[in-house]
Amino acid sequence: MKTKLTMKTKLTLISILSGLNLLGQTITYTNFSNSLTNVLSVNIADNNSFNAILKTTTGAGVTWNAAGLTVQSGTPLVNLSYSAPSSTPYASLYPNSNYCLYDSALTTFIGYEYDNFNSDSISKWGSYEPSTAHEIYQDPDKHLIFPFNYGQSFTDNYAKTNYSNSTTISSYQTGSRTVTFNGYGTLILPQGTFQNVALISEVRTNSLGPDSAYRYTWHDISNGKILLLRNENGGSITTVWNNELPTEINEITKVLDFTIFPNPISTVAIVKINTQFTKKDLSLSLYNLIGEEVYKTQINNNETVINRNGLPNGLYIFSIKSNSQENLATGKLIFK
Incomplete structure (x- = not known):
């Protein structure tokens, strides 16, 4: 189900997107x-x-x-x-x-x-x-x-x-x-x-x-x-x-140590977390370019799979958050 960005998330993204x-x-x-x-x-x-x-x-x-x-x-x-x-x-x-x-x-x-x-x-x-x-x-x-x-x-x-x-x-x-x-x-x-x-x-x-x-x-x-x-x-x-x-979001914003590969993605990608956060603390969401949340998954172990699940080709914004909804990392994923 698609959900709209919350005001807090919108403000977070705006702060990342602006500033040049x-x-x-x-x-x-x-x-x-x-x-x-x-x-x-x-x-x-x-x-x-x-x-x-x-x-x-x-x-x-x-x-x-x-x-x-x-x-x-x-x-x-x-x-x-x-x-x-x-x-x-x-x-x-x-x-x-x-x-x-x-x-x-x-x-x-x-x-x-x-x-x-x-x-x-x-x-x-x-x-x-x-x-x-x-x-x-x-x-x-x-x-x-x-x-x-x-x-x-x-x-x-x-x-x-x-x-x-x-x-x-x-x-x-x-x-x-x-x-x-x-x-x-x-x-x-x-x-x-x-x-x-x-x-x-x-x-x-x-x-x-x-x-x-x-x-x-x-x-x-x-x-x-x-x-x-x-x-x-x-x-x-x-x-x-x-x-x-915009330029600022082309580079991944990190508060934690992680990798996502491959990127661009054909079918699946792996999120690999090396962090002090416990497994239950993290979730990953994908948003399309009109701000709808189109994918969400819990990060349950050091390596979590992102399944494409029929999402169309294009550019998406990913956000990794703590259970308190603190935004820990934001960047882009491309499906091709």
């Missing part, structure tokens, strides 16, 4: 390039759970509260990573790209995005969808420059060819994109609070119609990762958020 100092208001290639080697694990949100005021909250030291985001029913957890274009079937169409963003397990659901990252900018050279509809840029679409400072803005032109399938050209398109770094501060997501976050707002015009497209991206300034993204193109709207935990 604002590190700076400049996005640099050195920091941003860290994201190229990491998996971006995202939830696809119900667009109605996105608060529109987030888009217009700008300035220095602001707070964006997106804790109310919920997952769109029936959508999978998406694990995106940057790979060499040569690892994909369409690399020859995008010779100027040096990275491709995709989920290798979901290529029938989400397509490939071909980008060029270099020390002064990020530009998109095209994308290829599962339906075989795709786009190829003759003049790339620049999304970011380095360094990029709070209050700075730039405009760049693009040109591309759109294909309705693998061979049929549907249209030629030109336009411009204006990108503005118009806010920094604190972002609250369902799983915790992130400090040192930048809001990058983009407006794209196009030659095929009067409507502009809007994109709002909240980046972790320290490593470039996308934390929240809202894309609005006419009636087509997409909202996704990074479901990873």
Whole structure:
């Protein structure tokens, strides 16, 4: 049975999740390039759970509260990573790209995005969808420059060819994109609070119609990762958020000496305790990223088994507590 976190537990988690100092208001290639080697694990949100005021909250030291985001029913957890274009079937169409963003397990659901990252900018050279509809840029679409400072803005032109399938050209398109770094501060997501976050707002015009497209991206300034993204193109709207935990909880918080292995977990894991606490003193709970307790077990001996019991793939918060409900250790477990 799923149970909600108690207020005491919520406060404990909040104290773990918060506490970073604002590190700076400049996005640099050195920091941003860290994201190229990491998996971006995202939830696809119900667009109605996105608060529109987030888009217009700008300035220095602001707070964006997106804790109310919920997952769109029936959508999978998406694990995106940057790979060499040569690892994909369409690399020859995008010779100027040096990275491709995709989920290798979901290529029938989400397509490939071909980008060029270099020390002064990020530009998109095209994308290829599962339906075989795709786009190829003759003049790339620049999304970011380095360094990029709070209050700075730039405009760049693009040109591309759109294909309705693998061979049929549907249209030629030109336009411009204006990108503005118009806010920094604190972002609250369902799983915790992130400090040192930048809001990058983009407006794209196009030659095929009067409507502009809007994109709002909240980046972790320290490593470039996308934390929240809202894309609005006419009636087509997409909202996704990074479901990873804030920095502090990425490292296990220990009051007692223990190990959990393996992690990530396929079916079962072992909790090994080396502690002065007696067996009856300890319990372990798992929480999903919306704060529901989805698993609980007593730690009855030095080695206790965590059984997956049908829990879906994804990231979970574990908490080891004493019988007085004192939180002794908190960290993350991944089921894959």
